[in-house]
Amino acid sequence: MVIKAQSPAGFAEEYIIESIWNNRFPPGSILPAERELSELIGVTRTTLREVLQRLARDGWLTIQHGKPTKVNNFWETSGLNIFGNTGAA
Secondary structure, eight states, X not given: OOOOOOOHHHHHHHHHHHHHHTXXXXXXXBOOOHHHHHHHHTOOHHHXXXXXXXXXXXXXXXXXXXXXXXXXXXXXXXXXXXXXHHTOO
């Protein structure tokens, strides 16, 4: 068995994407607050912010200053980058 080492950011990104795919965070829902989500995933808030920005850039999330982070309907908003993030490609 081969175990693939993963960075904290990679782990957090995979966790969030899998949570979206599995409807833990369904399209249209609001993500938990950064502090809560970083504790849930086990990464620093700095790492989580980096991941959230990357996922927003790829169309998974909408981030607006002072408002909660919203999960997009990725079937409508995401490009082909979604497949590169999950390892499915």
